[in-house]
Amino acid sequence: MKKMFLFPFVILLIVLSLTACGEAKSKTASEVERDSDSGNTEKNIQKVVIAEGNTGFMLTPIYVAVEKGFFEEEGLDVERVTLSGGSKALTAVIGGGADIATVALVDTMKAIESGQDVQAIGSLFNQIGTNIVINKDIAAEKGVTADSSMEEKVLALKGLKIGISSPGSGSDHIIRKLLESEGVNPDREVELIPLGQADAQLAAFKNKDVQAFVYSSPTTDMATKLDGIILFNYSKGEVEEYDGLTYLTLVSQTKDLEENKELFQKVTNALAKSGKFIESDRDGTKEILKKYIEGIDPEVFNIAFENNYPAFAKSPMITKEGYEKNIEFGGIDLPFDDVVNNEFAENAQ
Incomplete structure (x- = not known):
């Protein structure tokens, strides 16, 4: 990159x-x-x-x-x-x-x-400042919630189409590092789709062109009204090693x-x-x-x-x-x- x-x-x-x-x-x-x-x-x-x-x-x-x-x-x-x-x-x-x-x-x-x-x-x-949202039906199918373990949540992303802003961006780096932490190959086992800015991310998620996306708050919060759940809430500081x-x-x-x-x-x-x-x-x-x-x-x-x-x-x-x-x-x-x-x-x- x-x-x-x-x-x-x-x-x-x-x-x-x-x-x-x-x-x-x-x-x-x-x-x-x-x-x-x-x-x-x-x-x-x-x-x-x-x-x-x-x-x-x-x-x-x-x-x-x-x-x-x-x-x-x-x-x-x-x-x-x-x-x-x-x-x-x-x-x-x-x-x-x-x-x-x-x-x-x-x-x-x-x-x-x-x-x-x-x-x-x-x-x-x-x-x-970037969070990861997943469609709630996909989450239920995968058996995960926001309270599931880190490993379970990462593995739930396997096989999904995931929206990012652009290759080489912060959102691209975050999702790649997260997937790799549990042995998921971001180039082979998911499809990372560059979508640009907030409106395009929400539209693709609403239309189910992607099952998850990586973006900053409050766009990810808005997705909770589009059948999404925030699977990883980095902006809240819940990933302790990166807090601050x-x-x-x-x-x-x-x-x-x-x-x-x-x-x-x-x-x-x-x-x-x-x-x-x-x-x-x-x-x-x-x-x-x-x-x-x-x-x-x-x-x-x-x-x-x-x-x-x-x-x-x-x-x-x-x-x-x-x-x-x-x-x-x-x-x-x-x-x-x-x-x-x-x-x-x-x-x-």
């Missing part, structure tokens, strides 16, 4: 896609009323493109920064572009089509191991971090403000998320919010403890400072 980062043709396609379609798919910080006390003028506004390989609760600090005007306070015009998976978002950064990508930290480690010069500069979600793992991060090219420190400091400052807001105003955070999470039963939303709230990054700082859990999770042992650049988080106001 890690070889995908080396394909220039794929990178070119992503860059062209961002150029052609980014404006239609993005929401910019200019949509938020400018803070009259910020002192920013049109001529010193800096444009920044964020390629998002995820949707849902994991992007909460970004949603808060947009809605509260924190990006604009820092003099930033943020264009957000949604791509189908963290691997494609990272490819966009490597190809120069985006300044920052939202990427699972383990995928950043893979990219660095394969020779890419990138670094993570801030945390967004401090928990594996730094999962979703902001990633950029190292050369860009060195050449444009001001821009990345401003982005990190905005996210530090988001973290403080999330920590101090739980109800306000919930109201902001309701604008971004549509079509969900209110009761399901409330349960999912409470399950995920502890993982929302209250600071962009990436801790060594959260990083080290990725070494076990990803099977890649790289020095902390090769992967993580905490300079901007340390200086964040």
